[in-house]
Structure formats: structure tokens, C-alpha cells
Amino acid sequence: MACPTCSSDNPEVASFCYRCGTSLRAGDANRMATYAVQSAEGVAQFALISTVMPHTSRRSADNYRWALILSGVLILGATALGLLPIAIAAAAFLVPLTYLVYVDDVNLWEEAPAAVVVGLFVATGALSVLVSLFFFDWVFDGQWAQIAGGGRARGGIGSLSFPALLIFAVLLPVIAEVAKNIFAVLLAARPQFDDMIDGLTFGVAAGTAYAAFETCVVYAPVFTSQTFQTDQGISSWLVVVLNVMVIKSLIYGTATGIAVASFSGKGEGYDGFTPAYYANFGLAVGANVAYWLGVRLMAYLPFGNALGLIWGFAILAALVLKIRMMLQVALLEAAVEAAAKGDGSDDKRSTFVETFCPECENLLLTNASFCIVCGTSVRSTSRQARAAMGMRHVPVTVGAAPPGPPALPPAEQDAAPAEDGDA
Amino acid sequence: MSTPSTPPSVPPSTPRSTPPVKSSDDYFNSSRIKVIGMITAATVAVGALGGIAGIAFDPKPVGKDHVIQPGSGSGSGSGTRLGPQSLGGPGNSSPHGRDARSPFTSRVPSADVTSSPSSVGSVSPGTGGLTGSPSDSTEQPVPTQDGTPTNTDGSGTTIEATDVDIYVPPNWHVDFQDENRVFQSDDTGNFSFAFSYASGDPSTAAGDVITQNLDNLLPAENYTQLQTSDVQTLDPFGSVVSLAGIEYEALWVDNQGSVSIHGQIYVGVRQDGTVLGILVEHVPAEDFEAAFPDLTPILDNSFNRFGGVG
Numbered sequence: 001m002a003c004p005t006c007s008s009d010n011p012e013v014a015s016f017c018y019r020c021g022t023s024l025r026a027g028d029a030n031r032m033a034t035y036a037v038q039s040a041e042g043v044a045q046f047a048l049i050s051t052v053m054p055h056t057s058r059r060s061a062d063n064y065r066w067a068l069i070l071s072g073v074l075i076l077g078a079t080a081l082g083l084l085p086i087a088i089a090a091a092a093f094l095v096p097l098t099y100l101v102y103v104d105d106v107n108l109w110e111e112a113p114a115a116v117v118v119g120l121f122v123a124t125g126a127l128s129v130l131v132s133l134f135f136f137d138w139v140f141d142g143q144w145a146q147i148a149g150g151g152r153a154r155g156g157i158g159s160l161s162f163p164a165l166l167i168f169a170v171l172l173p174v175i176a177e178v179a180k181n182i183f184a185v186l187l188a189a190r191p192q193f194d195d196m197i198d199g200l201t202f203g204v205a206a207g208t209a210y211a212a213f214e215t216c217v218v219y220a221p222v223f224t225s226q227t228f229q230t231d232q233g234i235s236s237w238l239v240v241v242l243n244v245m246v247i248k249s250l251i252y253g254t255a256t257g258i259a260v261a262s263f264s265g266k267g268e269g270y271d272g273f274t275p276a277y278y279a280n281f282g283l284a285v286g287a288n289v290a291y292w293l294g295v296r297l298m299a300y301l302p303f304g305n306a307l308g309l310i311w312g313f314a315i316l317a318a319l320v321l322k323i324r325m326m327l328q329v330a331l332l333e334a335a336v337e338a339a340a341k342g343d344g345s346d347d348k349r350s351t352f353v354e355t356f357c358p359e360c361e362n363l364l365l366t367n368a369s370f371c372i373v374c375g376t377s378v379r380s381t382s383r384q385a386r387a388a389m390g391m392r393h394v395p396v397t398v399g400a401a402p403p404g405p406p407a408l409p410p411a412e413q414d415a416a417p418a419e420d421g422d423a
Numbered sequence: 424m425s426t427p428s429t430p431p432s433v434p435p436s437t438p439r440s441t442p443p444v445k446s447s448d449d450y451f452n453s454s455r456i457k458v459i460g461m462i463t464a465a466t467v468a469v470g471a472l473g474g475i476a477g478i479a480f481d482p483k484p485v486g487k488d489h490v491i492q493p494g495s496g497s498g499s500g501s502g503t504r505l506g507p508q509s510l511g512g513p514g515n516s517s518p519h520g521r522d523a524r525s526p527f528t529s530r531v532p533s534a535d536v537t538s539s540p541s542s543v544g545s546v547s548p549g550t551g552g553l554t555g556s557p558s559d560s561t562e563q564p565v566p567t568q569d570g571t572p573t574n575t576d577g578s579g580t581t582i583e584a585t586d587v588d589i590y591v592p593p594n595w596h597v598d599f600q601d602e603n604r605v606f607q608s609d610d611t612g613n614f615s616f617a618f619s620y621a622s623g624d625p626s627t628a629a630g631d632v633i634t635q636n637l638d639n640l641l642p643a644e645n646y647t648q649l650q651t652s653d654v655q656t657l658d659p660f661g662s663v664v665s666l667a668g669i670e671y672e673a674l675w676v677d678n679q680g681s682v683s684i685h686g687q688i689y690v691g692v693r694q695d696g697t698v699l700g701i702l703v704e705h706v707p708a709e710d711f712e713a714a715f716p717d718l719t720p721i722l723d724n725s726f727n728r729f730g731g732v733g
Contacts (some may be wrong), residue, residue: 061454067462076462078470089473090466098466105453136680142610145706146598148675148682159599159606168679218680222706223476225648225674225683233647235677243678295678305644306676358450385450 006339018341018368019146019350022330030374035324037197039359039374043328044321048346051320052204052253053099054197054327055106055382056371057358064098071098079241082230084222086206087237091245094214096121096208097251106382108201110201111190116202119183124206125213127179129343134216135172143167144413147296149274157300169296173288181263181281185383189272190263195349196330199264200257200323207256211249219244239305247312251291254319255284267337268332283322291315335369349379352390358382364389447662473714489715490655490668493689514574579728580605585619585697590724592717607721612706613714615721616640619699622692628652629667629690637669640688640702646673657689661730665692672708685711685716691726701727 001010003017004417010017016034017023023031035041040051049061049068056064071094079087100121103109109116136144136401143164180241188199202259242342265271294315295308338349357364357371358381370377378389453461581586583602591597591607595615599606605617633654641649650672657666668689675682686704693699703718705711 057450058540059450060455063453064456064462066455067459070459071463071466074466075470083623086470086474089476090470093469093668095463098462099451101458101461101465105451107452113565143529143681144680145612146608146610147616148677148680148706151632152729152730156599158563161598185697207508219676221472221681221683224479224480225477226672227648227674228474228477232649233643233645236644236647240676240678249679250665292679299677303644307680312678382450388450396677406486 002041006335008339010372014372016370018370021370022336022378023374031328031332034375036328036370036375036377037324037380039371039376041323045324045325046317046320048066048250048320050322052250052257054103054200054380055108056102057381060105064102067101068098070095075241075245076238076376080234082232082234082237083196083228084225084230085228087241088215088219088222088244091241092212092249094221096205096212096247099205101206103201103205107384108198108212108382109349110383112187112190112192115190116205117188119187120202120205121209123183124180124209127182128176128213129217131172131175131179132214133288135175136169136218138192140164140167156295160297160300165293165296165328166368169292170289173292174285176214176252176289177259177281177285180206180252180299181259184256184260185263188260188271191269193209194268194270195379196261196264196266196327199270200261200327203257203260204253204262207253208249210256215244215248236305239309243305243309246310247316248291251287251312251316251319254316254323255272255287258323259284260328261323261330264281266334279370287315287319327380331379335377338369351378355389356384358385437611444601489658489711490652490670490687492545492657493666493668493691493722493724498687507657553732568718579724582617582619582657585621585698585699587619587697588615588616588725588728589701590718590721609717611714611717612710613717614704614706615718616702617700617721619681619697622698623696625664625692625694625696627665627696629665629692629694629698629700630656632690632692632700633667633669633688636700638689640700641673644682645675645677647676648674659691661727661732663726663730664694666690666726675706682706683708685709689722689726691729693729697729699726701725 001012001014002008003010003020003022003024005022006017006020006021008017016023021031021036023034028034032043035043035045035047035050037054038047038056038061041050049056049064050058053061053064057280071090075087075090075094078090097294100117103116134140143161146161146164147168171185184199184202187193187202193199193202200296259277259281262274262277263270265273265274265276271277291312294311298304298307298311301307334349350367351364352366354366355364356362357374357376359376360371360374362371362373364371364378368378378386379391462527578591580591580597581588582600582605584602589605589607592609595607595609595613597607599603603618603620606614607616608614637651643649647654652670654667654669659666666689668687669689670685672685673681675684684704684706685708686702688700688702690698690700701722703721705714705718
């Protein structure tokens with residue numbers, strides 16, 4: 001059967017084109033029902049794990065889901081017991097730590113583990129500490145006190161300090177977004193990390209690391225309080241810990257992920273500082289500004305902390321959907337373009353040997369960019385999977401092979417395709 | 424998901440090689456147990472570090488002898504400091520662990536829940552201006568460029584419902600005001616909140632007003648880890664027939680951060696039944712002693728005026 005989009009020949013049983021991912025089923029031409037990163041999910045579905053950890057499979061995503069649930073329960077338990085220093089520290093670092101494990105699990109750092117760990121987590125964290133101290137302690141401490149200890153409960157929104165609102169809900173998110181982007185963009189510019197999914201991953205990692213270290217600074221009084229354990233305001237602290245642990249961390253991460261993913265671009269190499277990058281950087285800033293403006297203004301309402309949490313969840317949901325739409329379009333468009341060109345530019349991102357689909361475990365054809373059964377993109381597979389698929393064995397000269405009959409891999413690599421480098 | 428469990432029967436090309444992995448599990452470095460174990464262990468480890476930090480980093484406890492006797496008549500902000508009072512938690516007991524709690528309740532129980540301190544009435548006009556060299560004028564603070572009233576020489580503002588004047592020190596500005604309340608600050612972490620109403624009952628105990636309003640003045644949603652001293656009965660003076668004060672420390676929190684706060688609340692009841700309450704507080708708590716001289720003029724001048732001795 002010929003694909004209506006790229007004209008590639010597909011098996012009669014194929015549900016998706018193996019070259020461009022087009023749905024060959026009737027009535028699903030735009031593939032909204034099947035997310036190219038994880039085919040068990042729809043595109044417009046609020047699924048956190050597969051969105052921020054696109055290299056996971058359906059099965060491995062469950063590992064992270066259970067780990068986050070277990071750790072989250074422990075953290076909320078510590079909060080309920082009033083052990084605030086323990087709860088705040090663990091909540092701040094839960095998502096970044098999970099991300100470090102994920103990066104190792106999918107071997108994202110390839111030959112540059114130090115650059116990924118130090119550059120992203122440590123350097124971004126150090127920037128976060130500096131920016132947070134600058135705003136909350138060194139320069140604008142008086143304005144922060146206006147927001148924090150002010151007459152909110154007594155004067156209502158009438159006592160709101162407009163300059164303080166601008167500083168902490170507008171200026172700070174702008175500066176913070178620049179800080180989050182710096183090291184993620186530097187990594188995304190490296191040749192081995194030029195895929196959009198890599199850019200997204202580095203952006204999420206940088207954003208969550210920034211959030212963790214900022215949390216340590218702004219909640220420092222928890223660690224220096226005379227009281228180690230409390231039984232007061234537990235409901236407030238549960239809301240705050242939930243916000244720190246999930247909402248704030250993931251808003252920072254997904255917003256920066258969107259910006260850095262557009263820096264990487266959908267095709268070969270990275271796109272760089274294009275208008276698309278600036279537009280998505282603006283989107284990231286806008287999301288953060290909207291989040292903090294909402295949090296600050298809702299704080300004047302009854303149950304303000306809880307309302308702020310709900311508001312943050314709405315922002316996060318929008319960012320998650322944006323990422324999924326962006327990746328879906330990028331994966332499909334890039335595959336169509338590569339198939340249409342026929343210049344072999346997609347060889348780096350298609351299978352070189354037959355192997356298993358990480359998602360449905362059916363056979364992936366040679367020279368395939370998508371599983372013909374479930375439609376999952378091979379670009380969203382882990383680095384080990386790519387090595388097993390022979391992607392990194394493709395000689396430069398083979399790149400010119402036209403689509404259709406797949407090229408033969410070197411015989412000696414068939415025996416041990418996973419022995420390459422750090423796979 | 425509609426994914427057949429069998430591979431396609433007619434692939435577009437003949438398989439060239441044996442699949443190099445047995446299942447998709449080989450595509451990841453870590454097993455399920457390892458992933459869950461590493462993340463959980465790392466979370467527990469970081470939480471333990473936070474706990475160690477919580478034990479290791481304790482600032483010097485703030486003193487508990489700041490409650491003054493407003494209305495000394497000096498009007499200079501040098502009210503008589505009373506003897507040390509117990510403030511729950513810091514300084515009174517071991518600062519850590521479950522036994523760190525003060526013998527005093529963290530939320531002072533209401534002494535008389537049947538009386539409502541929130542009724543608003545009218546009282547006779549005051550008898551004079553604010554005292555103290557910088558505050559002999561009752562002129563309103565001059566609005567600043569951003570609309571926030573501020574002043575450079577000290578001034579006063581009047582709570583309309585009771586015609587009670589509240590002193591606004593130099594470089595402070597009124598952030599919010601309505602017919603019963605005045606909120607002012609100085610951009611260096613000092614805040615003051617004053618409220619006044621006519622209770623109609625001069626026998627109202629000032630201490631009861633404090634206990635009944637504590638949850639409103641220090642809402643539990645934001646003022647956590649609240650530790651309070653005993654309500655101290657102070658000496659009445661002038662037309663003030665009942666006067667009381669309380670000192671507190673708390674950890675203020677919301678979704679953007681937290682700060683430590685140390686403050687005091689004073690309430691006076693006049694012989695005509697008018698109630699005046701003034702709350703002063705400073706952020707962060709550990710700097711309260713240094714900031715206290717900036718706060719006492721508000722108490723002294725306002726209560727002097729309230730008691731008719733200014």
C-alpha cells in the first residue's frame with residue numbers, strides 16, 4: 001500500500017506509514033488520536049510523564065509514575081507530620097532527581113555526562129541561587145517583605161504594593177527564564193543533542209533544577225526556624241508543598257522545555273535563535289508571569305493558596321498540551337520532509353536494522369522512522385534503543401540512499417549492535 | 424490502544440538481521456525496581472539533608488522582653504519596657520522536636536466568645552493632635568509618585584469610624600485605609616496595622632479583645648508555627664481604662680515563599696467604650712530587636728493621643 005503523503009510502499013497490514021508516520025487508517029488523517037511519542041495516548045491528553053520524559057516507553061513510564069507517587073506520598077506524609085525542613089527539601093528536588101535518573105536510564109547524556117549533569121543541574125542551580133538571592137534578599141528584600149509579611153490579611157488587595165507585584169511577578173520571571181535557558185541552549189547546540197526531543201529534555205531539566213534551588217532560597221526560613229516540627233497550618237503547608245513539588249517545578253520545566261525545543265528545531269542540526277525560538281521564549285516567560293500574577297492576586301482571596309495551586313495546574317495543563325502538539329507536528333513534518341527529499345537526511349533518525357518497537361514490541365522495519373503497527377516515532381526512543389536499531393552505525397556515505405529497500409548494515413555490527421560506546 | 428500483538432505478516436523488505444534485543448526492556452539502563460528505588464532513596468536522602476539543615480541552622484532566639492507600656496506620656500517612642508515575657512518555643516524550651524512547644528497555646532483561646540469586638544460605632548472627637556516633635560501635625564501623608572501616601576517628617580492619619588488618630592512616622596507610608604483600619608509600612612520590613620471601633624462597653628477587657636481577634640489578625644493560613652506570649656495586662660492611663668499587649672513570632676508562608684515574622688499587638692479600651700488595637704511587626708524575625716525603636720513611636724504617639732494625654 002502506498003502512503004498517501006510520501007508515496008512509500010507499506011505492508012498491507014500497516015496502520016501507519018513507516019517513513020512519515022501518516023495514519024493509514026480511515027478517518028484519522030491528522031493523527032490526533034495517536035501521539036507519536038507514545039502511541040497509547042492521544043495528542044490532546046494531559047499525560048505528564050510521556051510529555052516531560054519523551055524517551056520513555058509506555059512500560060518504563062510506569063516506573064517513573066510509581067516512583068513519583070511513592071516519593072510524593074512520603075513527602076506529603078512528612079508535611080502532615082509537620083516536618084517541614086524535610087518536606088520542603090525533598091519536594092523541591094523530587095522532579096529534578098527523577099529527571100537525573102531518567103537521563104541516566106535512557107542514556108541521554110551519551111558521551112557528555114559531566115556536561116549534562118554539571119552544566120544543567122549544578123550551573124543552572126547556581127544561577128538560580130544567585131538570581132533568587134538578588135531578588136529576595138539582596139536588593140528587593142523590602143518589596144518582598146511588602147508582599148510576604150504585609151497587610152494582606154488585614155488590608156486586603158487594597159494594600160497590594162504594585163511595584164512589588166511588578167518585581168516578583170513580572171521582572172523576576174523574565175530574568176529567571178533567561179537563566180534557565182542559558183545552559184540548556186548551550187547543550188542543545190552540541191551536535192549529539194540536536195534533536196528537538198533533546199532540546200525539550202534539557203529545557204525541562206534546567207527548568208526543574210532552577211525551581212528546586214529557588215525553592216531552597218525562598219523557603220530558607222523553614223530551615224532556620226526555631227521550631228523543627230509544627231502542628232500548625234498543616235493544610236497550608238500541604239498546599240505549598242504540592243505546589244513546590246509538582247506545579248511550580250513542572251511549570252518552570254515545561255515552559256523552558258518549549259523554548260529550548262524550538263532552539264533545537266525539528267530537523268537535522270539545531271535551528272538556533274530563530275523567530276520561532278524567540279516566540280516560544282516569550283511563551284515561556286508569559287506562562288511564568290501568568291502563573292505568578294495569578295498566585296499573587298489570588299492570595300488575597302479566601303483559600304488563596306489553594307486557588308493559586310489550581311491556577312498553576314491550569315497553566316501547567318496548557319503547557320503540557322503545547323509541548324505535545326509541538327512534538328507531534330515536528331516529528332511528523334520532519335519525517336515527511338525527509339521522505340520527500342529522499343536525500344537520506346532522515347537516516348540518522350530511522351532504523352538501520354530490524355528491531356522491536358519499544359512501545360508495542362512489534363517488529364520495526366529497516367529504514368523506518370515509525371512503527372507501522374502503533375505509529376510510535378523512533379526518534380522518541382532511548383539512546384540504547386537507537387543503538388540497537390543501528391542508527392549510530394550509519395556511515396555518512398550511506399545517507400544518500402533513497403527510501404524504499406533498506407540498506408544493509410555492516411555484517412560485524414549485526415552481531416553486537418549495542419556495544420557501541422556507552423550503550 | 425489498537426495495537427495488534429503480532430508483527431505484520433508482509434514487511435516491505437526481507438529481514439536482514441536478527442533483532443538485537445529480546446524485549447523493549449533492553450532499551451533502558453535500569454529495571455523497574457532500580458528506577459523506583461533510586462528515586463525514592465534520593466528523595467529520602469535529600470529530605471534527610473533538609474532535616475539536618477533544619478537542626479543545624481538556628482538563628483539566635485529573639486528576646487521576649489519587648490512589650491512596652493504605651494502611654495507613658497513622653498510621646499517620644501521610649502515607652503517603658505516591661506519584664507521578660509514567655510514566648511512559646513524560642514528561648515523557652517528545647518528548640519527542636521515535639522517537646523519544643525511552649526506551655527502557652529499557640530493560638531490564644533478566646534476568653535469570652537460571646538462578646539463581639541467587631542461592632543462599629545461612633546465616639547466623641549479626640550482632644551488634640553499627636554504628640555512628639557515630628558508628629559505635631561495631623562496633616563495627611565503626601566501621596567508619592569506611585570500613589571502610595573508617604574511622609575518625611577512624621578504625620579498622622581485618622582480612623583474615621585472613631586476619629587482616632589494614628590501616628591505615621593517619618594518615611595513610613597499608609598498602604599491601606601478604610602473607616603476602621605489603617606495599614607502602614609516603611610519598605611524596610613516594618614509594618615503596622617491599627618484598628619478601632621466603638622464597643623459601647625467600657626468594661627470590655629483589652630486582653631479579651633486580643634484573644635478574640637488573634638485568628639483574624641494572624642490568620643492560620645499564612646501565620647504558621649505561631650508562638651505567642653501570655654496576654655499582658657498593662658497599666659491604664661488617661662482615659663484608657665484597660666490596656667493589654669501580646670508578643671508573637673511566626674513563619675509566614677504562601678505559594679511564593681516564606682518569611683519569619685516577629686511582632687506585638689496592643690489593645691486599649693477607653694472609658695467611652697472605644698477600642699484601639701495596634702499591631703507592629705518586622706520581617707525577618709531575627710532583626711526585630713534592631714527594628715523595635717522604629718516601631719515604638721507608633722505605639723507611644725497613637726496611644727497617648729487615644730488616652731488624651733498627648
